[in-house]
Amino acid sequence: MLDFATLSEHLEKFPNIFERILLPAINETLYMSMVSTFLAFVIGLVPAVLLVLSDKDGLKPNPKLYFMLDVVINTFRSFPFIILIIVLIPVTRMIVGTSIGTTATIVPLTIGAAPFVARLIESAFKEVDRGIIEAAKSFGASNFQIIFRIMFVEALPSIISAFTLTFIVNIGFSAMAGAVGGGGLGAVAINYGYQRFRPDIMFYTVVILIIMVQIAQILGNFAYKRTKK
Template identity: 75%
Template structure:
């Protein structure tokens, strides 16, 4: 198999699989991470509705889930993944553990982004009679858009790395190619190609994220 065949028949489809897994997982993780992030902001000691008990519980849960080894999480979630998508292997199946494993990470990033909002702006919104939800979605989120874009960029890059790890246990994508074709068939050139593609992918998303950050920061 020549180099062109390797790219067209093996690497290109795997690249699309990695993009598919990474982008969809990041979107789902953002949706599910948004809920605990808002609850953490509300219940924080300096939040809109301080609740020490709720904050402590959420804080511990998010920290535990965020620090859970991803490769173990994939294996533990095999039955749940099969229940959701009908199989525990493949690119679509890999989205389940990717999204679940990334959601706590996203929650913490969004919480940090919202905490960066100037308290003076929040107090001004309160003085105009804005409700808690109006303050969160129409004030804090609007002000925190650049930081949230940075958070999403970082999350997507992390998920790309996780997707490569998912490939080692049948998740598909470039990680799967690196193992099946590069390692098991003793083709270091294919392993090198997958690494280069992943690096380029990360650089592209980082550049896009930086541009969006600068645009929204203005």
């Protein structure tokens, strides 16, 4: 248990620790999480649209295509993230030239989150009222128009919630990536907190991660409510 003198000493050192160690780690975590979440949505949107189109109740049913996509997405979703990082090392090196560091971590973060995003967007699209879709069909709207001008707009609040959830998940995964040289708050917690026996730094990283998740959820809820009106 920390006594008052020890606690006071840690608090006095906090500004220096924050500026020298924690602030760069926060920037790295945000960089990894934001870029990977954006890329995951760009990549995940394609299979999500194909799933909606090829579903048995979709705009263009294709059971074989739906089954293939379903198997691929479920396979990637079943990989534990720490194993996915290792499996994708050759791919990461091919794309960014290295398998270590914050930029390299974006590759497995993106690939790990994309199937998750595809399922969330598919669910958001399927929540759209069928009556609106049938009305659009009766007016001669194409499948492309129905997907992107009607279903996407109607499902936007749910898609924003999906983006928020994915960003929060990627914050946690980016911290896990610190165990294998990914940088960010996870690396600080392991390299400074655990290996150097600094429980104060470990505590700071946990608190900062909690605050980041809370802020992301608050902003996501705000955006959801604005688009829901």
